[in-house]
Amino acid sequence: xxxxxxxxxxxxxxxxxxxxxxxxxxxESQVPFYTLPNPLVxxxxxxxxxxxxxxxxxxxEILKFFSKNVYGITPPYIFxxxxxxxxxxxxxxxxxxxxRKEVLVEFDKKYPEFNLTILIYLPSHHIGSVPLFLAxxxxxxxxxxxDPGITLTSKWIRNSSKAKVVNxxxxxxxxxxxxxxxxxxxxxxxxxxxxxxYSGDLDRDTCDGxxxxxxxxxxxxxxxxPQPDEWAVLGAWAWGxxxxxxxxxxxxxxxxxxxxxxxxxxxxxxxLWAGAQDERFAVVISNDSGCGGAAISRRQFxxxxxxxxxxxxxxxxxxxxxxGDNIGxxxxxxxxxxxxxxxxxxxxxxxxKDRWADPKxxxxxxxxxxxxxxxxGLKGLGVEAMPEVNQPVFxxxxxxxxxxxxxxxxxxxECFMNFTDYHFSNPNxxxxxxx
Numbered sequence: 256x257x258x259x260x261x262x263x264x265x266x267x268x269x270x271x272x273x274x275x276x277x278x279x280x281x282x283e284s285q286v287p288f289y290t291l292p293n294p295l296v297x298x299x300x301x302x303x304x305x306x307x308x309x310x311x312x313x314x315x316e317i318l319k320f321f322s323k324n325v326y327g328i329t330p331p332y333i334f335x336x337x338x339x340x341x342x343x344x345x346x347x348x349x350x351x352x353x354x355r356k357e358v359l360v361e362f363d364k365k366y367p368e369f370n371l372t373i374l375i376y377l378p379s380h381h382i383g384s385v386p387l388f389l390a391x392x393x394x395x396x397x398x399x400x401x402d403p404g405i406t407l408t409s410k411w412i413r414n415s416s417k418a419k420v421v422n423x424x425x426x427x428x429x430x431x432x433x434x435x436x437x438x439x440x441x442x443x444x445x446x447x448x449x450x451x452x453y454s455g456d457l458d459r460d461t462c463d464g465x466x467x468x469x470x471x472x473x474x475x476x477x478x479x480x481p482q483p484d485e486w487a488v489l490g491a492w493a494w495g496x497x498x499x500x501x502x503x504x505x506x507x508x509x510x511x512x513x514x515x516x517x518x519x520x521x522x523x524x525x526x527l528w529a530g531a532q533d534e535r536f537a538v539v540i541s542n543d544s545g546c547g548g549a550a551i552s553r554r555q556f557x558x559x560x561x562x563x564x565x566x567x568x569x570x571x572x573x574x575x576x577x578x579g580d581n582i583g584x585x586x587x588x589x590x591x592x593x594x595x596x597x598x599x600x601x602x603x604x605x606x607x608k609d610r611w612a613d614p615k616x617x618x619x620x621x622x623x624x625x626x627x628x629x630x631x632g633l634k635g636l637g638v639e640a641m642p643e644v645n646q647p648v649f650x651x652x653x654x655x656x657x658x659x660x661x662x663x664x665x666x667x668x669e670c671f672m673n674f675t676d677y678h679f680s681n682p683n684x685x686x687x688x689x690x
Contacts, residue, residue, distance in 0.1 A: 277562045277565070277566075279556075279557050279558065279559075279562070279610075279611065280555060280556055280557070281556070281557065281610050283556075283615075286554050286555065286556055287553075287554075287555055289553035289554070289583060290583075291551070291553065291588055291590065291623055292586055292587060292588060292591065293626075294313070294317070294590065294591045294594045294623075294624065294626060294627050295309075295313065295626055295627065295630065297312060297313050297316065298316055298586060303630070305630075306630055306631060309597075309627065309630055314595060317587060317591050317594070317595060318531065318532070318595055320586065320587050321528075321531070321587060321591075321592060321595075322484075323484040323572070323574060324484070324572070324574045324575060324578070324585075325547070325571055325572065325574075325575050325587075326486065326487070326489055326490045326493070326528050326571060326572060327481065327484060327485045327486035327487050327490045327571065327572030327574075328484055328485055328486060328572075329486050329490055329493070329494055329532065330473040330486070333473065334362045334363060336363070336364070337360065337361065337362055337498075337501070338360075338361045339358055339359070339360055339361075339502050339505060340358070340359045340361070341356055341357070341358055341359075342357050342358070342359045342372070342406070343355075343356070343357040343404060343406065344356050344357075345404050346379065347379065348376070348379075348402060348404060349376070349400075349402065349439065349440060349443075351379060352378070352379055352440060352443055352444075353376045353377060353378065353379050353439065353440075353443050354375075354376070354377040354378070354379050354508070355374075355375070355376055355402065355404060355405075356373075356374075356375040356377075357372055357373070357374055357375075357396075357405070357406055358372070358373040358375065358502055359371075359372055360372070360373065360498060360499075360502060362469075362472070362498075363472060366472060368410075369456065369457060369469045369472065370456065371452055371456045371457065371495060371498060371499075372396060372406065372408070372452060372453070372456060373450055373451070373452050373499050373502060374396040374399070374405060374450065374451050374452070375387075375448060375449075375450040375509075376400075376439050376442075376443060376448060376449050376450075377443070377448040377508055377509070378443045378444075378446060378447075378448065379443075381446070381508070383510075384507060384508055384509055384510035384511075385446070385447065385448045385508060385509060385510055386446070386447055386448070386510050386513035386514070386515070386675065386679050387447060387448035387449065387450055387503070387509055387510070387513070387514050387515070388442065388447060388448070388449045388450070388514075388515050388516075388517055388540075388671070388675075389449075389450045389451070389496060389499055389500070389503075389514055389515070389516050389517070390450075390451050390496075390516070390517050390518050390519075390522060390526065391451065391452055391453070391454045391492050391495065391496065391518060391522045391525060391526075392433070392451045392452070392453055392454065392522070393413070393453075393454050393455075393460065393521075393522065394412055394413075394415065394418045394420065394425075394429065394432070394433065394453070395407070395408040395410075395412060395425050395429065395453045395455075396408065396451060396452065396453055397425060397429055397430050397431075398418060398429055398430070398431065398432045398433040398434070399431075399433055399434060399436070399437040399439070399451060400430075400431055400434050400437065400439055401430045401431030401434060402430075402431075403430070405430070407425050407427070407429070407430070408425050408453055408455075408456075409424070409425075410453065410455050410456065411423045411424075411455060411459060411467070412424065412425055412455060413459075413460060413461075417432070418432050418433070419432055436519070436662070436663040437449065437451075438665055438668055441665070441668065442668065442672070445672045445676075447672065447675070448508075448509060450499060450503075452495055452499060454492050454495070454522065454525075456495070457469045457491045457492060457494070457495045458470065458488050458491040458492065459488075460488060460521075460569075461569065462567075462568055462569040463569070464479055464480040464481065465478065465479055465480065465481065466479070468488070468491055469491055469494075470485070470486060470487075470490075470491060481572065481573070482573075483572060483573040483574045484572055484573075484574050485572060486572065487569055487570060487571055487572055488569050488570050489521070489524055489525045489528060489547075489570045489571065490528065490572075492522065492525040492529075493525045493526070493528040493529035493532065494529075496516055496525070496526065496529040496533070496536075497529060497532070497533045497535075500514060500533065500535050500536065511535070512537060513537050513538075513675075513679050514535070514536055514537055514538075515536070515537060515538035515539070515540055515671070515675050516529050516530050516536040516538070516539055516540070517539070517540035517541070517542065517671065518540075518541065518542065518544065519542040519543055519544075519662075519663045520542070520543055520544065520545070520612075520661065521544075521567075521570065523541040523542050523543060523544030523545075523548050523549070524541075524544045524545075524547050524548035524570070526539060526540065526541060526544075527539060527541050527544060527548055527549065527592055527593070527596075528592070530596050530599070530601070531592055531595035531596055534599070536599070537599060537600075537678075537679070538599065538600045538601070538602070538674070538675055538678060538679075539596050539599065539600075539601045539602070540601070540602045540603075540604070540671055540674075541601075541602070541603050541604065541617075542604045542663055542667055543604065543605060543606055543609050543612045543661050543662075543663075544603075544612065544617070545557065545558055545609075545611060545612030545613060545616075545617070546558040546559060546560065546562070546563050546612070546613070547560070547563055547570065547571060547575075547589075548589065548612075548617075549589055549592075549593065549603045549616075549617040549620045549621070550589060550612060550613040550616035550617045550620065551588055551589055551590060551613070551616040551617075551619050551620055551623075552582050552585070552588055552589060552616075553582055553583065553588055554613060554615070554616045554619075555582070556610075556613040556615070556616055557610050557611040557612060557613040557616075558611050558612070558613070559579070559582075560575065560578055560579045560582055561579030561580060564576045564579050565579075588620075589616075589620045590619065590620040590621075590622075590623035590624045591624070592620075593620050593621060593624035593652070594624040594626075594627040594628075596624075597624070597627045597628050597630075597631060597633075597651075598628060598631040598633055598651065600651050600652070600653070600674065600675075600678045601621075601624070601651075601652055601653070602649065602652070602653035602654070602670070602671060602674045603617050603618070603620065603621045603652075603653070603654050604617075604654070604655055604656075604657070604667050604670065604671075605617045605618065605654075605655070605656040605657075606656065606657055606658070606659050606660055606661060606662065607644050607656050607657070607658055607659070608658070608659060608660045608661075609659075609660050609661040611661065612661065614641075614656045615641060617654075618641045618642075618654055618656065621635075621636050621652050621653075621654045622635075622636050622638075622639070624652060625652065628651050628652060633650070633651040634650040634651055635650060635651055635652045636648060636649070636650065636652040636653070636654055637649075637650040637652075641656070642654065642655065642656065644656055644657065644658050645657050645658060645666065647670045647673070647674075649673075649674050649677065653670070653674045655667075655670050
């Protein structure tokens with residue numbers, strides 16, 4: 256009976272992993288011995304001793320490996336006729352505290368099923384342009400607030416009793432179902448905007464090849480399945496974050512030089528990948544992103560590469576599967592994904608009871624990306640030991656592990672905003688110290 260109750264509390268991916276007989280390791284004494292690849296030693300064995308060599312040699316080869324073997328290669332951008340249309344606007348939303356905009360992004364008029372709708376909230380009484388947090392959501396824009404002015408998506412959504420999704424469609428009862436994860440009024444009070452788009456606008460979170468994803472607009476004629484090194488779901492979601500940034504560059508109310516891209520769980524993986532590829536994102540934030548996100552894969556703690564490519568193979572390119580049983584032969588690990596973001600600030604957040612996502616492994620990625628930041632003359636994380644629960648630390652890299660499980664809570668948001676205040680010199684910042 257206790258096992259049944261436990262499974263009901265877990266995500267579909269975890270339930271599937273357990274149903275397939277996967278037994279995660281949660282014992283630190285059983286973590287195998289491993290050696291992390293050095294981010295400052297090239298694949299040919301030469302050392303990186305200058306920013307120039309990092310930027311011209313080492314960074315490109317690491318980025319290429321992640322592209323071809325983990326997230327899949329993102330194709331060149333090919334939509335010259337992209338258009339932006341504000342389909343709704345309320346300059347006195349949330350009882351006058353916010354400006355709400357919905358922006359329809361049309362990539363190709365022949366394929367309206369891939370239109371992307373960006374939901375944006377900005378402080379109603381801002382001065383100049385506003386720094387902003389951007390993330391994808393997995394149940395539709397309407398779940399982040401019970402604001403009745405948000406358009407209810409008509410697109411396919413994964414069925415969920417918690418999210419009030421019935422027959423793969425949103426319902427009025429879905430409104431605001433995830434609002435606790437999006438404290439919009441507090442974010443606005445702190446002087447920030449927040450924006451999101453529904454991941455299903457670009458690709459469903461299902462294993463269906465190119466059947467429903469925007470990838471098919473880039474595919475060869477007659478191609479129905481991706482090649483082993485081609486982008487998959489996480490790549491499509493990360494691509495969508497960059498397309499949102501394209502719009503922000505056209506909106507004078509948004510400071511596109513101060514956009515923090517963030518994500519939780521699977522969307523945290525996408526946020527890291529977006530931040531690694533697109534250097535326009537000023538700050539990158541990962542919350543409980545775990546395996547294939549911020550956690551060190553070689554630790555084999557909680558979820559593993561072998562497990563994740565079994566229960567969610569559509570998230571990554573097919574080439575990743577070949578490393579499931581021999582992760583030690585992979586010449587990269589996730590600390591090198593974090594290092595690709597350098598010299599820009601990056602924040603990694605964990606939860607002490609979210610062992611599936613390996614909090615210590617996420618901390619170690621933050622720590623071991625530090626040498627690349629040092630190359631730029633910057634202080635990375637600035638600590639050697641994992642901090643105590645609810646005790647955030649940050650310099651150019653930030654980290655915290657809070658008490659609780661796999662979720663986004665107000666504590667996380669306060670840490671994120673303290674970190675961005677520190678780096679953006681936000682005029683509305685409060686007096687916080689992160690060090």
